[in-house]
Amino acid sequence: MSIQTFCIAHKPIEVPLSSGCTVIWLGPGEAPRGGAQRCIRAGEIAPELETWHPFLGGSAGTFAIETILREGGAAWGAGDRVSILQYRKFVAPKALGAKSTNYPGMYLVAADALRDVEVDALQNSLPAPYLLSQPVLLGNLYAQYGSNHRVPDLLRYTAIAVELGIMTWQMSAEFFATSLFVPGGVEMGVYPVPVFLDAVEKMRRVSYEFLRSHRPVSQEPGQLRALAFCNERLGSYFLMRALTSGAGKVEPTFGFLHTVSEGEVYAPG
Secondary structure, three states: OOOOEEEOOOOOOOOOOOEEEEEEEEOOOOOOOOOEEEEEHHHHHHHHHHHHHHHOOOOHHHHHHHHHHHHOOOOOOOOOOOEEEEEEEEEEEOOOOOOOOOOEEEEEEEEEHHHOOHHHHHHHHHOOEEEEEOOOOOOOOHHHHHOOOHHHHHHHHHHHHHOOOOOOHHHHHHHHOOEEOOOOOOEEEEEEEHHHHHHHHHHHHHHHHHHHHHOOOOOOOOOOOOHHHHHHHHHHHHHHHHHHOHHHOOOOEEEEEEEEEOOOOOOOO
16 A cells, blocks of 8 residues: 655745655746656646636645546555645644644644654555544534635535535535534545545536636635635545545544644744
8 A cells, every 4th residue: 555645835845755755836937856856837737727826726736636646647556545745734643843823733843843854754654544634623614714714705616516516405505514624625634545536526626617707706815715715625524524434434543734834823825
């Protein structure tokens, strides 16, 4: 049972990586080629990922990984897993650094403390098919989204999911009322490849259909990546369904979500 590790980056990478990791580059200019890792620009996989990156955020990298896995750009077999890191975020089986004072479940770890750590190798040492961040209680997904983002985007996104047959109306009601949330959804951690591909294909279809006809309602920098926020929640929802279905009886390992940062206050970036 092997693992395919990918790191999504649009800025210099702060998470220590082993040479077997593939970097998906979303940043401006040419993809960095100087490291030991294979580096692929998302626009080389699908040009629309570069165009729509401002609205998709890290999901543009996730969709590139889906294409690579589906089209043979990375070999995998039955029982294999996929690991997703970001340039300064990762899930580890143990807590490192200090607990964030403003982001539930997040730990902040200084770069110096990771100097001798290979995060993807640490993940690879686990035999469990899943390594997920600790779930957090939202109370109610719809209310939590509305208090932090622009709710018309979530409504439009969910309506498209129902129109495409990706969700039933009953599932949409359950989705809005969800109280348990896995930060990062199916885009941060370790997952069986088929579970990852199934969830991401649904997220991609909804996101693409949204962007064909709409744009996020706010152009504020913190709200422009509305589809990334919606995808994180839908990915978490489908992940929880997979874990509680007949195919998901294997207990996941719940680890800890980390950001490479100084101090105890999480700052998006």
